Amino acid sequence: xxxxxxxxxxILLVHFVVVLVPLTALxxxxxxxxxxxxxxxxxxxxxxxxVTLVSVxxxxxxxxxxxxxxxxxxxxxxxxxxxxxxxxWAGGLFLLAVLIWWVAGRxxxxxxxxxxxxRRSAAPVRVAAAVLSLAVAVGAVVDVYRIGDSGAKAAWHxxxxxxASGGDGDDG
Numbered sequence: 001x002x003x004x005x006x007x008x009x010x011i012l013l014v015h016f017v018v019v020l021v022p023l024t025a026l027x028x029x030x031x032x033x034x035x036x037x038x039x040x041x042x043x044x045x046x047x048x049x050x051v052t053l054v055s056v057x058x059x060x061x062x063x064x065x066x067x068x069x070x071x072x073x074x075x076x077x078x079x080x081x082x083x084x085x086x087x088x089w090a091g092g093l094f095l096l097a098v099l100i101w102w103v104a105g106r107x108x109x110x111x112x113x114x115x116x117x118x119r120r121s122a123a124p125v126r127v128a129a130a131v132l133s134l135a136v137a138v139g140a141v142v143d144v145y146r147i148g149d150s151g152a153k154a155a156w157h158x159x160x161x162x163x164a165s166g167g168d169g170d171d172g
Contacts, residue, residue: 001013001058001061001062001065002062002065002066008062008065008066008069009062009065009066010059010062010063010065010066011066013055013058013059013062014059014063014148014151016055016059017052017055017056017059017086017144018144018148020048020051020052020055021052021056021086021089021090021093021140021141021144022140022141022144023048023052024048024049024052024093024097024140025093025136025137025138025140025141026137027041027045027048027097028045028049028093028096028097028100028133028136028137029133029134029137031045031097031100031101031104031133032096032100032129032130032133032134033130033134035103035104035107035126038100038101038103038104039104039105039107039108041101042101042104042105043101045097045100045101046094046097046098046101048097049090049093049094049096049097049098050094052090052093052094053090053091053093053094055090056086056087056090057087059083060083060084060086060087063079063080063083064080067080073154075150075153075154075157076154078150078154079147079150079151079153079154082143082146082147082150083147083151085143085147086140086143086144086147089136089139089140089143090140092136092139092140093136093137093140096129096132096133096136099129100129100133103125103126103129107122
């Protein structure tokens with residue numbers, strides 16, 4: 001995919017990534033910390049993470065096409081380099097979302113008859129999953145921020161004036 005309605009697909013698809021990665025990260029963190037939220041979300045959590053995961057390589061591929069069609073400079077190369085690093089974060093979000101969903105589903109089917117011993121033995125796993133989920137969620141959001149910042153710098157450096165041009169009819 002290279003163009004959508006005459007515009008480079010990357011500049012449109014990037015909006016999905018900018019929204020979906022933080023949304024998925026937030027949902028994952030909440031579900032990892034609060035098991036009842038994971039039970040309520042059900043299959044929506046891994047499906048959201050799957051859509052996020054799929055959107056990343058689509059956006060990256062569209063970005064590679066765009067990179068070939070703009071003047072290359074250090075800012076564009078840096079943005080492309082950073083963009084290539086998002087897929088592992090999105091993959092981590094997906095894998096952890098599936099894990100949290102699966103664990104929440106098992107907890108829901110075991111019901112209230114779960115013994116205290118089983119709950120205590122599962123606590124370290126839940127804590128580890130929550131800590132890992134938080135780490136991956138924060139890492140993914142920080143990476144999206146860094147990629148977006150570098151993309152904005154690549155697109156807008158020297159492309160605007162810091163003072164208003166006065167050409168918008170303000171001479172009233």
